[in-house]
Amino acid sequence: MNATVPRVRHRPVPPAAAGRGALWIFVLVNLVIVEALFLTAGTGKNGVLTVAKFVGLHAAVLMLFQLLLVARLPWLDRRIGMDRLTVWHRWAGFTLLWTILTHAVLVVLGYALLDGAPMVKTFFALAGVPASLLGICAATIVVVVAAVSARSVRRRLRYETWHGVHLLLYLALGLAFVHQLLETTTFSSSVFATAYWWVLWLFAFGALVAGRIVLPLWRNAYHRFRVSAVVPEAEDVVSVYVTGRRLDRFPARAGQFCIWRFPGHNRWWLANPFSLSAAPDGRSLRLTAKAAGTASAGLRHVPVGSRVFVEGPYGAFTSVHRTRPGALLIAGGVGITPIRALLEEEPAGDVVVLHRVRGEADAVLADEVRTLVADRGGRLHLLTGRTSEGATPFAPDALRALVPDIAERDVYVCGPPAMTSAVLAALRELDVPARRVHSERFGLA
Ligand SMILES: Cc1cc2nc3c(=O)[nH]c(=O)nc-3n(C[C@H](O)[C@H](O)[C@H](O)COP(=O)(O)OP(=O)(O)OC[C@H]3O[C@@H](n4cnc5c(N)ncnc54)[C@H](O)[C@@H]3O)c2cc1C
Missing domain, CATH: 2.40.30.10 (Translation factors)
Incomplete structure (x- = not known):
């Protein structure tokens, strides 16, 4: 067994903060550059088209930021965790949807005002221009993907169906890239603008290809x-x-x-x-x-x-993020799997494990967990029963009764999404500082 002492490292910058900081820097630096590009060459043919261009430039940056969030770059993933990155991707995705729709409506309105034509007629006229047509197709795909990602629709779809539709976004990205390239005003307003957009697109696509394709292929070829x-x-x-x-x-x-x-x-x-x-x-x-x-x-x-x-x-559900010597590990059902692995890294002394199951027979890996906890002189509580029958061991008072010093510990929570959310809400009520709470949901999308 690989029993190593957990690394309670007090780094000047905690790993999660470093990851978040890097993403903020990426966003802020790009926003500054885009504002500068807009101020120097952003004027459109009328006021509405100027605003349309402003919004369009931000949509492009947001789209590339989205790529970075889902590129599965090990550096970011270890610090922030795929589930949190996925949540941010979801929010950024819906923001992108509204940004793109605003851009599209403003473009049509701007040209309608310019030509003194109705908006519907202007829309079809624009659809006859290759650059605009590509933009319209990209926007349509984003709308479709957003529609299937709305919680009410997503819940009814098989994971594979939803994922298959989601993959269309790569087509949308390609179309958006060519749309921006053909809309020469953004790409070639200056040498700097051309260089900037090429570097940004290559960086974002490069990150995606490296994280999603090259690294997995290389690792599998190497490890077989x-x-x-x-x-x-x-x-x-x-x-x-x-x-x-x-x-x-x-x-x-x-x-x-x-x-x-x-x-x-x-x-x-x-x-x-x-x-x-x-x-x-x-x-x-x-x-x-x-x-x-x-x-x-x-x-x-x-x-x-x-x-x-x-x-x-x-995933960032590791002892890399540990801040305190004492740990509380909370698992729901089969969510015990990473908790079981983390237990191996626990030193003797200060660990409490809460495992929520319907009945004792449902406690996966029960013998291993029991032995690991016993070896470390810790405490294991098998919490049986169903919430619908009144068993609510993760209500704040119940948690405090089980682990009175809960706010002094690092708390690791893993289980089905609903259970994980309920525990996280209870931890907030119990004033456990967010930096000491680490979670993994067994459901990404
Ligand atoms: C980070 C993480 C870690 C997990 N670890 C474990 C574990 O250690 N042990 C365990 O038993 N289960 C684990 N799960 C859950 C497990 O992934 C699903 O139960 C499994 O994928 C179901 O696949 P299926 O084809 O058998 O069932 P399906 O009926 O096809 O899927 C059932 C549900 O599983 C989810 N699911 C299916 N495929 C995927 C996918 N590719 N990505 C995300 N969700 C998917 C969907 O919500 C789907 O509705 C984990 C899930 C996540 C997100």
Whole structure:
């Protein structure tokens, strides 16, 4: 077992703050440059078109910022975490939608005023101009993606359907790029403007290609991951062990997750996120999956020896963000998997684990967790029952009763989205400082 002392590091700049700081700098520097470009060459053919251009330039920056948020760059991901980046991506996405729509309406209005024509007629006239047509197509795709991402629609769609529609955004980006290139006023108003936009687009696309394609392909070619064992843990839970070449160089930490493809089991385009359920020891990786649908249920039939394509490791749910010696680890159901891995890094003494399950039989990896907690002289509370039947162990008072010094600890929370949100709300009520709260939701989108 890889029992190392947790790194309670007091860095001058905590990792999450460094990640957020880098993103703020990216946004602010680009806003300053874009305002300067607008002030020097932003005038349109009338006042409305000038405002349209102003809004359009900001839409372009926002679009490229979006790429950075989803590029899965290890530096950012380890500091901020994919779930938080995804939430920001969602908010930035809806802001982008309104920015693009405002830009489009202002362009049509501006030309309608210029030509003294009705807006509908102007719209169709603009659709006949290649640069505008590309912009209209890009905007239409953004509207469609935003529509399927609205919570009420998203809830009704299969993950794969939603994800497939979402991928159209890459087409929208390509169209928006050519739209901006053909709209020569932004790209070629000066040598500096040309150089700036090329560098910005190449940087954002480069980050995306590096993080999403090059790095995973390189890591898989290097490590050549294969299934080494499949161990049923319960009727609906299975652990899959994966080995590979030089796994000591695979930069995973306890608490992180990977996105796994099992080409012999699933179709190659299907990938599922699963946390590492044991701290990586340089020889093998382990995931533990509860049957939720076809892919997770079928994992118990994956043949030993079959190839695995692994993307990651991802996530900021690690001891890198630890600030206090004492820890409270809270898991809901199968959310125990990264908690189980984190436990391996706990030193003796000050750890409390709360595991919420329907009944004792549902406690995944129960024996391992019990042993790890006992080895560290910690406390484990198996919290059984259903919320609908009145069992609310994560209500603020109940949490305080279980762990009176909760505000003095780092709190790690992992479970289904609803449970995680409920615990986070309770922690806020209990005045646990945000920097000591670390969470992972088993649901990204
Ligand atoms: C960061 C993270 C870590 C996770 N770790 C674990 C773990 O250690 N053990 C475990 O049992 N479960 C874990 N899950 C949940 C697990 O990913 C889903 O249960 C699994 O993907 C279901 O896939 P399916 O095809 O079997 O079922 P489906 O019926 O296809 O999916 C059921 C639900 O799972 C979610 N889901 C499916 N595919 C994806 C995907 N590619 N990305 C995001 N969500 C998806 C969707 O919300 C979907 O509605 C984790 C989820 C996340 C986001």
